[in-house]
Amino acid sequence: MGDEAQQTDRRVEAFSPEAIRAQFPALDQAVHGKPLVYLDNAATTQKPRMVIDTVREFYERDNANIHRGVHTLSARASERFEGARERIARSLNADSEREIVFVRGVTEAINLLAHSLSADWSAGDEVIVSELEHHANIVPWLMLKERKGIEIKVIPANDQGELEVDALPDLISDRTRLVAVNHVSNALGTVNPVARISEIARERGVPLLVDGAQGLPHGPVDVQALGCDFYACSSHKVFGPSGVGALYARGDWFERLPPFLGGGDMIEEVRFDGIRFAPPPSKFEAGTPNIEGAIGFAAALEWADGLDWLAIERHEQALLERMTDGLSTIEGLSIVGQARHKVPVVSFLVEGAHPHDIGTLLDSMGIAVRTGHHCAMPLMQRFGALTGTARASAAFYNTFDDIDRFVDATKRVRDMLV
Numbered sequence: 555m556g557d558e559a560q561q562t563d564r565r566v567e568a569f570s571p572e573a574i575r576a577q578f579p580a581l582d583q584a585v586h587g588k589p590l591v592y593l594d595n596a597a598t599t600q601k602p603r604m605v606i607d608t609v610r611e612f613y614e615r616d617n618a619n620i621h622r623g624v625h626t627l628s629a630r631a632s633e634r635f636e637g638a639r640e641r642i643a644r645s646l647n648a649d650s651e652r653e654i655v656f657v658r659g660v661t662e663a664i665n666l667l668a669h670s671l672s673a674d675w676s677a678g679d680e681v682i683v684s685e686l687e688h689h690a691n692i693v694p695w696l697m698l699k700e701r702k703g704i705e706i707k708v709i710p711a712n713d714q715g716e717l718e719v720d721a722l723p724d725l726i727s728d729r730t731r732l733v734a735v736n737h738v739s740n741a742l743g744t745v746n747p748v749a750r751i752s753e754i755a756r757e758r759g760v761p762l763l764v765d766g767a768q769g770l771p772h773g774p775v776d777v778q779a780l781g782c783d784f785y786a787c788s789s790h791k792v793f794g795p796s797g798v799g800a801l802y803a804r805g806d807w808f809e810r811l812p813p814f815l816g817g818g819d820m821i822e823e824v825r826f827d828g829i830r831f832a833p834p835p836s837k838f839e840a841g842t843p844n845i846e847g848a849i850g851f852a853a854a855l856e857w858a859d860g861l862d863w864l865a866i867e868r869h870e871q872a873l874l875e876r877m878t879d880g881l882s883t884i885e886g887l888s889i890v891g892q893a894r895h896k897v898p899v900v901s902f903l904v905e906g907a908h909p910h911d912i913g914t915l916l917d918s919m920g921i922a923v924r925t926g927h928h929c930a931m932p933l934m935q936r937f938g939a940l941t942g943t944a945r946a947s948a949a950f951y952n953t954f955d956d957i958d959r960f961v962d963a964t965k966r967v968r969d970m971l972v
């Protein structure tokens with residue numbers, strides 16, 4: 555995303571939000587008698603028919619456990635699972651599929667890193683996160699603070715919801731073991747200057763982890779261009795199945811790190827007096843993985859890679875502008891997070907109305923938004939939004955009509971509640 559040189563050769567077909575939308579069966583339904591307007595994409599995305607068909611066909615034809623069987627179905631399932639890994643490596647522009655480990659999602663990816671990276675950390679070592687983080691990139695470090703006495707430092711956000719990256723160099727010390735930030739804030743929609751953060755971290759020899767949960771849904775990601783050491787993503791946020799994701803680790807990181815979970819598939823030899831671990835990526839994939847999920851995830855990325863991302867970026871920016879302009883006309887409504895570089899996510903407050911009531915009334919009009927703290931309580935505290943916010947988050951399959959219906963409904967809700 556934001557990397558235009560890389561996007562120019564991806565224009566496979568002309569972009570039409572209506573044509574894209576028609577590929578998503580779940581979007582074509584009524585809720586409380588009104589056509590569904592789905593604006594909760596930062597929580598999870600809907601799935602295109604191609605992904606649904608891929609998963610169904612896998613169950614109908616190839617389903618078997620992987621890696622252990624000599625029989626035909628197991629060989630097919632293994633081949634498709636490893637093919638999915640190659641596809642994901644290609645989509646992220648990793649050097650090798652050995653840099654990709656399947657996980658349950660971003661949450662597990664960060665827990666894996668917190669466990670494995672910290673094997674040689676001691677009290678007083680530091681992790682730098684940002685004020686914009688999701689709990690998935692806060693809680694594992696807080697748990698390490700309790701267990702090992704590490705320190706957590708925070709890159710502050712300004713009143714627009716942008717990171718004050720200039721504060722980073724002074725936060726880094728010779729005890730800093732990791733910088734960990736999200737690519738895009740799920741709560742405010744801010745796109746963070748990850749390449750710049752990466753430069754600063756690299757100059758000081760500190761590895762960088764990027765929580766990419768909200769990055770990948772809004773454009774191709776190139777881990778080489780970003781310059782990060784680790785990139786974590788969740789399939790369900792990017793039009794694929796739930797319960798699966800990928801962790802990218804540059805070069806020989808996975809060789810050097812100790813494993814996270816122990817069990818079958820991640821070993822070469824087990825004796826009661828010792829173990830030898832399998833080489834990565836197997837070393838980090840104990841137990842039966844989410845095979846159909848990985849295959850569906852790869853299908854989703856393959857499908858998305860064929861889209862015209864320059865046109866999508868323009869469409870998403872137009873959706874954002876329409877949403878921002880529309881909501882700004884509503885009395886007593888304030889938008890939390892007005893960064894210059896945003897994806898179409900708008901968090902807002904209405905004076906005198908509880909976000910939960912706004913969400914419930916919008917639902918009765920067929921409109922799905924999320925309300926609450928968006929798994930980012932420190933960020934909500936930063937903006938004084940103690941009851942959380944209401945958040946509308948669009949994807950490229952949303953249309954101007956969706957946005958207009960949402961804005962009109964929000965106006966009516968405001969008049970009902972205030």
Ligand SMILES: *Cc1c(COP(=O)(O)O)cnc(C)c1O
Pocket residue numbers: 596597658659660661662688690691736738739740765767768788790791799
């Ligand atoms: C959704 C999300 C996560 C957590 O992803 P899971 O798939 O629930 O593990 C982490 N970070 C951000 C920014 C997210 O949006």
